[in-house]
Amino acid sequence: MSVEHHVKLPEGSIEKTTTTLNLGPTHPATHGVFQNILELDGERIVSAEQTVGYIHRAFEKLAERRPLYQITTLTDRLNYCSSPINNMGWHITCEKLLGVKTPKRVDYLRVIIMELSRISDHLICNSVVGVDSGAFTGFLYVMQYRELIYEIYEEICGSRLTTNMGRIGGFERNFTPAAWEKIEKFLAEYPAVLKEFENLFTRNRIFMERTIGAGPISGERALNYGFTGPNLRAAGVDYDVRVHSPYSSYEDFQFEIPVGSTGDCYDRFLVRNGEMWQSLSIIEQAYRKIQDMKGTESEIYHADAPAYYLPAKKDVYTKMEALIWHFKIVMGETEIPPGEVYQSVEGGNGEVGYYLISDGGRTPYRLHFRRPCFIYYQAYSELTKGAMLSDAIIVMSSLNLIAGEMDA
Amino acid sequence: MALTNETIKDRLIAKFGDQLSHFEEPYGLLTFEAPKESNLKVLQFLFDDEELRFQFLTDLTAVHYPDQAGRELAVVYHLHNLTDNIRLRFKVFTAVAQPDVFTATQLYSSANWMERETYDFFGINFVGHPNLKRILNVDEMEYFPLRKEFPLEDQTRIDKDDAMFGRGSIK
Numbered sequence: 001m002s003v004e005h006h007v008k009l010p011e012g013s014i015e016k017t018t019t020t021l022n023l024g025p026t027h028p029a030t031h032g033v034f035q036n037i038l039e040l041d042g043e044r045i046v047s048a049e050q051t052v053g054y055i056h057r058a059f060e061k062l063a064e065r066r067p068l069y070q071i072t073t074l075t076d077r078l079n080y081c082s083s084p085i086n087n088m089g090w091h092i093t094c095e096k097l098l099g100v101k102t103p104k105r106v107d108y109l110r111v112i113i114m115e116l117s118r119i120s121d122h123l124i125c126n127s128v129v130g131v132d133s134g135a136f137t138g139f140l141y142v143m144q145y146r147e148l149i150y151e152i153y154e155e156i157c158g159s160r161l162t163t164n165m166g167r168i169g170g171f172e173r174n175f176t177p178a179a180w181e182k183i184e185k186f187l188a189e190y191p192a193v194l195k196e197f198e199n200l201f202t203r204n205r206i207f208m209e210r211t212i213g214a215g216p217i218s219g220e221r222a223l224n225y226g227f228t229g230p231n232l233r234a235a236g237v238d239y240d241v242r243v244h245s246p247y248s249s250y251e252d253f254q255f256e257i258p259v260g261s262t263g264d265c266y267d268r269f270l271v272r273n274g275e276m277w278q279s280l281s282i283i284e285q286a287y288r289k290i291q292d293m294k295g296t297e298s299e300i301y302h303a304d305a306p307a308y309y310l311p312a313k314k315d316v317y318t319k320m321e322a323l324i325w326h327f328k329i330v331m332g333e334t335e336i337p338p339g340e341v342y343q344s345v346e347g348g349n350g351e352v353g354y355y356l357i358s359d360g361g362r363t364p365y366r367l368h369f370r371r372p373c374f375i376y377y378q379a380y381s382e383l384t385k386g387a388m389l390s391d392a393i394i395v396m397s398s399l400n401l402i403a404g405e406m407d408a
Numbered sequence: 409m410a411l412t413n414e415t416i417k418d419r420l421i422a423k424f425g426d427q428l429s430h431f432e433e434p435y436g437l438l439t440f441e442a443p444k445e446s447n448l449k450v451l452q453f454l455f456d457d458e459e460l461r462f463q464f465l466t467d468l469t470a471v472h473y474p475d476q477a478g479r480e481l482a483v484v485y486h487l488h489n490l491t492d493n494i495r496l497r498f499k500v501f502t503a504v505a506q507p508d509v510f511t512a513t514q515l516y517s518s519a520n521w522m523e524r525e526t527y528d529f530f531g532i533n534f535v536g537h538p539n540l541k542r543i544l545n546v547d548e549m550e551y552f553p554l555r556k557e558f559p560l561e562d563q564t565r566i567d568k569d570d571a572m573f574g575r576g577s578i579k
Contacts, residue, residue: 053544065560226518368469378521
């Protein structure tokens with residue numbers, strides 16, 4: 001949006017002049033480093049101009065000098081509320097380029113992880129909408145269960161926030177019994193918690209008054225603005241990458257896509273809650289599918305892609321071939337076949353896309369991330385025009401803007 | 409009837425004839441090239457045509473190929489027809505000396521920031537853009553960092569030679 005110098009007061013205003021308010025970049029209510037220069041008529045927003053890029057880290061440039069597996073750590077830092085989805089999306093992109101076919105069990109394990117991350121992402125977004133409308137309880141209540149999800153990540157890959165989970169072709173190790181126990185615990189306990197969370201908000205008079213009609217957008221405008229994910233679905237468009245371009249065997253699962261109608265903060269909240277229920281059901285289905293597997297299939301956790309996948313240490317010490325692979329992987333000496341790939345996954349905020357061009361070197365020639373946050377944040381000034389200042393905060397949190405994803 | 413890559417290609421050729429070239433389908437995604445003067449015409453046709461309806465701009469970015477004289481920069485559009493659920497990719501090439509390409513902001517509001525980002529990193533001058541200024545980098549920056557002439561690493565380090573990355577030869 002352009003800077004509107006000499007912003008005119010709307011007709012009928014009782015103010016003498018507009019007030020300029022600098023919201024951010026380190027404002028405690030913006031949950032991230034973004035700056036908004038608001039022009040206010042009293043307490044109503046006349047125009048908003050966004051500045052982004054405060055935590056730009058040049059990931060696309062960095063990726064041009066990194067072997068494929070080292071780029072996973074960059075994807076962690078895009079949407080850090082659901083890093084495993086980004087990790088898996090990146091692995092799926094590489095597998096598409098390399099022509100690696102993953103076994104069903106790997107796909108299902110990935111689905112479990114991706115849906116857990118979606119829950120943790122939506123959980124934070126929705127509870128923060130609560131915080132911004134004055135209801136702190138929900139946020140503290142669900143935090144326990146985000147912690148449980150992070151513990152599951154820890155059991156699987158050893159880290160919590162920036163996970164660097166999995167490898168091209170699968171996972172670095174099988175899920176431990178402790179990880180399964182925690183997943184079972186989550187499946188058993190979380191529905192009651194989510195129900196309670198919904199009870200706190202969904203029909204809460206104050207919450208409804210604050211969110212209904214705040215920051216609405218029509219489906220048509222949302223599409224034109226490149227919205228994807230829950231924000232687009234809240235506006236009534238049932239586009240979901242998991243259904244439209246299935247990856248990681250999502251076609252094997254039964255689930256619904258919750259949609260809203262007005263695209264306001266309340267609908268976005270309801271859609272995210274609805275998606276959490278669907279994610280739970282998907283995790284349950286995947287869990288059951290994995291439990292039903294028998295024989296060697298029930299143990300497999302990676303595809304046969306030796307060039308991208310570190311061999312077991314005992315093989316490195318005893319087998320020549322494993323030693324060679326180990327050396328080549330660690331030294332980054334694996335050449336990538338030339339090709340051009342676009343692959344997207346349904347991230348916490350929408351379509352996370354990876355546009356990868358390889359010229360046959362050891363690193364990508366060009367890598368571009370489609371970051372849903374970056375694309376839909378430009379609608380912010382349209383969403384908040386004419387709204388109250390306090391709505392500006394709530395619209396921002398209900399869009400789930402993540403600075404890391406926006407700035408890449 | 410579901411739209412296929414073949415139908416799209418036929419309709420495009422019927423409309424634009426031999427202006428469009430390099431039809432390919434890498435990994436099943438229809439890809440083609442248009443002259444940079446007609447990028448808007450192609451986008452508009454894809455948007456308006458009753459059968460094609462490519463009305464969602466998924467992604468817009470650029471690629472720098474310093475070795476292709478006269479067509480160093482490629483602007484890449486990823487479009488999506490959400491009704492028939494089919495994607496396509498189309499590119500326009502421009503010379504780095506005069507990187508003028510028409511803006512798509514009239515058609516897609518989402519193109520605004522995507523074009524600003526592309527300008528920021530590659531210096532593509534989107535003609536007609538309402539607010540073409542840097543977005544992620546600082547305003548004072550004087551170069552376009554994702555172009556290939558800007559090396560990423562410290563050039564005095566010999567262990568970061570291009571040959572280590574599978575390109576060029578060892579000095």
